[in-house]
Every structure is written in C-alpha cells, then in structure tokens.
Amino acid sequence: MTDRRRRIAIDDQRFLLVATIEEGQNLSFYAGQMIAVEKMDMRPGGTEFDFDVHSCPTRGGVAENIMTNRTSLRDELIERRVKTNVRGLPISPGNAVAVLRGKAPPELTYGELQPQVFRSRHRTDPVAWTINFRRAWYAGQGSKTVRRPPQAQWATVAQKAGRQANGSASAGVHGNAGPAPGQADGGVGLPTLDAILRLYVREADLTRYRPSPCPFGTGDMIFDQPGIFQRLGNMFGIEG
Amino acid sequence: MRGSLLPLLLALGACGTGAAPDQGADNPPLEAPVIGPSAYAVFAAADLDRGWDVLDAMDTELPDAQRGRIQARGLVSGASGEMMVRFSGTCARDGGFVAAVRAVARRRDVSPVRCEATLPIA
Numbered sequence: 228m229t230d231r232r233r234r235i236a237i238d239d240q241r242f243l244l245v246a247t248i249e250e251g252q253n254l255s256f257y258a259g260q261m262i263a264v265e266k267m268d269m270r271p272g273g274t275e276f277d278f279d280v281h282s283c284p285t286r287g288g289v290a291e292n293i294m295t296n297r298t299s300l301r302d303e304l305i306e307r308r309v310k311t312n313v314r315g316l317p318i319s320p321g322n323a324v325a326v327l328r329g330k331a332p333p334e335l336t337y338g339e340l341q342p343q344v345f346r347s348r349h350r351t352d353p354v355a356w357t358i359n360f361r362r363a364w365y366a367g368q369g370s371k372t373v374r375r376p377p378q379a380q381w382a383t384v385a386q387k388a389g390r391q392a393n394g395s396a397s398a399g400v401h402g403n404a405g406p407a408p409g410q411a412d413g414g415v416g417l418p419t420l421d422a423i424l425r426l427y428v429r430e431a432d433l434t435r436y437r438p439s440p441c442p443f444g445t446g447d448m449i450f451d452q453p454g455i456f457q458r459l460g461n462m463f464g465i466e467g
Numbered sequence: 468m469r470g471s472l473l474p475l476l477l478a479l480g481a482c483g484t485g486a487a488p489d490q491g492a493d494n495p496p497l498e499a500p501v502i503g504p505s506a507y508a509v510f511a512a513a514d515l516d517r518g519w520d521v522l523d524a525m526d527t528e529l530p531d532a533q534r535g536r537i538q539a540r541g542l543v544s545g546a547s548g549e550m551m552v553r554f555s556g557t558c559a560r561d562g563g564f565v566a567a568v569r570a571v572a573r574r575r576d577v578s579p580v581r582c583e584a585t586l587p588i589a
Contacts, residue, residue, distance in 0.1 A: 233519055244519065246541025252553075254539045426541065437544035438551070440585045 235427060237263060237344055242427035245436050248360045250422050255439040257285065257353040259432030264358065265342035265425040268365065274422050275364040281357040282347035290355035290439065342427060353435040363422035505538055506558045507551045508568045510580040518542075518550035521572045525552065528574075533567045543586060551586065558582035 233244040242263050248254045268274040283290050347354045428436045459465075512518030522540045529537075536555040543549035554564050561582060569580040 233516065243515070244541075245545065246539060247522075248539045249537055252538040254541075428545070433545035435545060436542060437546070438539075438541070438586055 235263070235265075235342060237342065241430040242342070243430050243433055244425055245428050245433070246426040246438070248358060248424040248426065250360055250363050253357060253359045254426065255290075255355070255357045256426075256437060257288075257290075257355055257439060258428045258436045259352075260347050260349070260354055261344060261429055261432070262356060263342040263344045263427040265427065266422070267425055268363065268422040270365060273366045275366075276360070276422060276424070277362055277364075278358060278360040278424060280345050281359075282345070282349055283355045283357075284349040284351040285353055285355050286351070288353070342425070353432075355439065358424065358426065360424050365422065503555055504557050505553050505555055506561065507543075507553050507583045507586060508565045508580055509543060509549055509551045509583050510568075510572055510577055511547075511549050512577050515542075515548070517575070517577065518548070521575050521577050522550060522552060524571050524575065525568065528571045529567050533562075533564050536562070536564055551583075558584055 235242045235244075240261070245258075246254055246256070262280075264278075264280060266274070266276045285291065347356070510518075510521065512521060525534065525537065525540070538553040538555060540552045541550065543551045552568060554561070556562055556564055558565070565580060565582045569578070572578060572580050
C-alpha cells in the first residue's frame, strides 16, 4: 500500500482514485451522480484551496449545451464552492490543548484530509462534471515536528534517486529541506510538494468515468451585462 | 421633484463599473485559465495500481521543467483502463515531455507511451 490512497470508503461507498488535477488547471469528465474530491498538500502548515465543481445533465451521452447568462449558469451548475483551510486549523484541537498544557509540541499529521463528496442534482446517466482548480494559497507553518509519511516509502524514493546518505535510508528525506532550486539534479528525487486535487468516483461508476476533451460551461455562456443606459432605463421602468 | 433627482441618479449610475457584483479580484470569472495548447501522453497499464505507480512516479522522476508542464493525470476511461497525463504543449512540440514519461514508464515495465492530441470521444 502506498502513502497515496487510491481506494477510499465514505459512508459505506467505495471510491476509486481516477484523476489528479494540478493548480490552475481544470478537468471535465463524465461520471456518475456522486464524486469525491480530496484536497492534498504534503507541505506542513495550512493551505487554502479555491476550486469549483460544476455538474450538468447529459443528452445522448454528451453534456447539454448551456444557453444562459453568467448568473444563471452559476446558480445552475455550481454545486458548491470551496474555499477553506485544510481542516480549518493549523493544528488539531487536541494538539492545541496539549501545547497549552505544555505536554507536547504541535504536531501535524499527513493524510488527515478527508475527501469531500459532491452529489449532482441531475439524474442523467452519465452526469457531466467540470472541476476548476483555480489556485491554492500555501501558508507554511515551519513546524519541525511534522510527521512524515511512512519512512519505507520515502526511503525507497531516496534510494531510487541516489540520495541515500550516511548509510541511513531516511537521512536524506527526514529534514525539512527539499531540493533547493537550481540544484544539480534539477530537483529530482523528492515528491513535488504541490497542492493538487484528487478526484475519486464510486467503484460502481467506474465504467461511466471518462474525461471530456471539451469543458462545458465556458463556451456555452451568453454574457448579458447591462450597460449604463440599460440600467438607467430599468431604474425608470423604460423598456428597451 | 423627479426632475431634481435625475442628475443625482445619473451621477450615481455613472459611478458603476458595469461589472457584475460577483466579479472582482476576490471572485474571478468562472473560466479556468487556459494556458496554451495541451496534449496527452497515453499508455496502457496492466491494472489501475500499476498505472498510478507510473503517474505518481512522475512527481519524483521527472525533471522540474517537465514536471511543471503536467496539468492533470488519471484514467482515459474507466472502461478501457488506459492512463493519461495531460501536459502543456503539443505532440509535435512536446519539448521532450513524452520521452521523459516514456522513460519513467519503461522503468516500471510499462510501454508503449504514445502522444494524443485529444482524448477519444466515446
């Protein structure tokens, strides 16, 4: 089993990892009515994720065209907008209490993030989805007591990259420092510590899943922004 | 009375920017940024785990320049079991990306890796 979970269970539903999305990118796909999106950032500290999840019905297996304005589109398509800290707090409440009592240093634990389930209101089979991962804000905490993923996994990474130092497989990956920019190996060797979104679909929906090359919700919009004269006209009840 | 209010209303109306209230620096338009063309490096793995091993290994084994071009990774379809990585660039001008992916895949006994301009529309 790797440190990156590929199979998860939420409320007795089994989900499979089907895609990951990098910051600033989007992914359109067809799937069932329910998906799960996981925010992942392996860096210590908090990260804010800003992403949209849209769904729209399909007809004949492809997403229906949208003829609407921006406001209607937003109301129609966005299931939920997420902009939150990872777990809301830089450290867990339990650790905070421990720190206040002087019993333990603050500790961050990798892998505590829970995927968020999205249910589409549309009943078609399949449902078309788009995830826009706009950006992430990273606020590092600089804690030296970050619990890393299982050492065996990291040791393997270190060995493959030839980073085994001083006979200790974990020595090269235990510290805070990753490869510095401009290092001779071009940064190869340690996992990239970037914020990504991980997309899961229900195991039962796996055969429905396929990415769509054409994002919906962008080319289909009709923009209807009232100009100043139209606004004035509306103000006085003048038609046209 | 109404005539005396008209200039005030006109002045107030002119203060507006014309932008919808849901737009602004804190709430950018819905579209995700589209940065140039993209293409897909596609390969078939024996199973899902083997495919993800290759995709995850790109984090550690691709040079930074190539790693930064990754846009999304995952299944081509749940039915076929093929895996893909979408990257910035085209098949004709991939800047060595597909070759780098091919090397990562070959180290895990996965081959061949081909480049597709778009994903098949089933």
